[in-house]
Amino acid sequence: MISALQHYIFCPRQCALIHIDDVWQENLFTVRGELLHEKVDTDSYETRGDLKTVRGLRIHSFKYGLVGRCDVVEFKQTSKGKEIFPVEFKAGQPKEDISDKVQLCAQVFCLEEMLNTQINKASFFYGKIRRRDVIQIDDQLRTQTEEVINKVRSLISEKRIPIIEYSAKCRNCSLIKVCQPKALNKKKLGNYIKQLYSL
Template identity: 35%
Template sequence: MTEVPGQADGVPSMQVTLSALEHHAYCPRQAGLILLEDGYADDASTVRGTLMHQRVHEPGHETRGAVRTLRALPVWHDGLGLAGVCDVVEIHRDGRIIPIEHKSGSYQAGGPADVQVTGQAMCLEAMFGRVIRQAMVYSAADRRRHTVTIDATARQRVLTLADEVRHTLASASLPEAVADKRCRRCSMHDMCMPRVLARKETVQRAATNLFSPQPEAAWDD
């Protein structure tokens, strides 16, 4: 892991939540608005997600056959400075441990949900002392589970994004607006104003005209 602010002796002292990793993987500015300005806005998609998660975020467990299912399980990895909550964790009799992240929308391979569930797997490995090679993302829109491979590339992506989140927190500065197709699906569009802020030259020129001292002659009638 690279040295980042909030890190001592290779152990991060600044904890990053797994949900922050997901937001940052989708859009660094979105994560910055949530983490630095306590900003958040709902739309139909986020409300659907909240309602769906209410069903899996009630702590509990059950055993059916060879599988024990845990719900709303808090997880953490002190060595990596990660923490979060797993929607569902299946513990199989053969020793397999499978975290299952629930999403209301369609699944995107390699998307932010993969980052979040990989982080969950890394935390579970530290807690249970077992290697986890696969996780799942359940998509309500697709009505099926999608397998996520927990390999070296996926693990490094989690570590890299966690470092980037720490840099955002340490610098207390919002990442730049991206102003691309992601913005159309973002509930925080109005708060972010991506199209306005992406026009740097226009914004800078307007700010200069507004705040720069005017010559005295300009005030004369």
């Protein structure tokens, strides 16, 4: 799933818990996101003049082994041909990491394969600041996205749950109670295992 790429960038352990162990817990951030997407992903479309807006479009890529859904895809007829423009809705504001951009780029990979086209731009709509940001789907972002896809594929195929120690981002993670990151101190775990086998 395309969402696995974002989970991996946020935390590889979170990605493994969700996509290998099937663990899911809600918190304020996940519920906010879900409420927004309930409004947006309505499996519908509308046409206004040259612009067709499709909501909740299901997408896939055989090349990259991806499935997902676009909040909105705009199809616009111009003098140069058809322009295809995905728009991803976010409840918050722009993130410092590349997770949202990688998600959007993965959507572009799917649309390019499904529609046999090239897409150079896509955008986010941020609910909190009510702003649309256009991003370039350039070579650097494409390479970064391919790298994340490869890392997620090997993580999932190895069925490995990595040990990640507690950090500031754990406070915002909905899986903190299941993950127990403060118990994952590698030194403490090493001592525990040593004690266990010396008994």
